Amino acid sequence: MKILLCDDHPGILESVKLRIELSMPKGTHCFLAGSGKEAEKILQEEPIDIAVLDLRLPDSDGFVLMKIIGKTWPNTRIVVYSANQSDYSAIKAIKYGAKGYITKNDSLEELTEAIKTVSEGGQYFSKKFGKRLEDYLKNAYKGMSPEDLLTETEWLVLKELNAGLNNDSIGKKLGMKPGTVSVHKSWIMRKFVVTTDIELRNLCLESGWFEK
Numbered sequence: 381m382k383i384l385l386c387d388d389h390p391g392i393l394e395s396v397k398l399r400i401e402l403s404m405p406k407g408t409h410c411f412l413a414g415s416g417k418e419a420e421k422i423l424q425e426e427p428i429d430i431a432v433l434d435l436r437l438p439d440s441d442g443f444v445l446m447k448i449i450g451k452t453w454p455n456t457r458i459v460v461y462s463a464n465q466s467d468y469s470a471i472k473a474i475k476y477g478a479k480g481y482i483t484k485n486d487s488l489e490e491l492t493e494a495i496k497t498v499s500e501g502g503q504y505f506s507k508k509f510g511k512r513l514e515d516y517l518k519n520a521y522k523g524m525s526p527e528d529l530l531t532e533t534e535w536l537v538l539k540e541l542n543a544g545l546n547n548d549s550i551g552k553k554l555g556m557k558p559g560t561v562s563v564h565k566s567w568i569m570r571k572f573v574v575t576t577d578i579e580l581r582n583l584c585l586e587s588g589w590f591e592k
Contacts, residue, residue, distance in 0.1 A: 416440025
């Protein structure tokens with residue numbers, strides 16, 4: 381996996397790079413950029429899988445860079461890593477294509493978890509965001525079909541949840557950590573606007589999604 385880290389603080393870049401390369405699978409490589417222009421140059425030269433972006437850059441607004449990435453490199457998934465903790469910024473980042481948003485007050489472990497989740501097709505947002513983001517996400521998913529609503533990985537997790545497997549068993553079967561399964565489960569429940577396992581299984585039963 382190739383990951384672009386874009387931040388104007390060299391110390392942050394190096395610490396995040398070290399944590400990612402220790403935590404991610406062997407062969408993961410990080411490319412460092414201190415500005416928007418440097419980030420674009422790397423994107424032109426390397427097939428970047430995940431771009432981890434700060435919102436405040438010396439030569440560019442992070443949202444502008446996100447827009448460029450979405451248009452020019454649509455297969456590159458974006459995770460925002462910013463000191464900005466406002467729900468407004470998180471909602472704006474989603475509108476600009478971000479699949480994850482972690483604040484710099486969160487742990488580096490949570491950042492790596494976000495990168496793993498996004499690389500698997502999911503979404504991950506800091507728990508520091510409040511009800512406004514929650515309400516926005518619920519409204520954003522209304523009226524969507526299950527196929528459009530869930531990522532491929534979320535659909536696989538839902539299938540195993542419907543079969544009665546717990547997070548540990550699902551993780552072993554799908555090759556992911558129980559914590560990652562828990563994140564996918566949380567997003568599935570959020571998208572379907574249910575709060576319990578029973579509600580989720582009843583929804584699957586009523587919808588007939590997994591009938592043999």
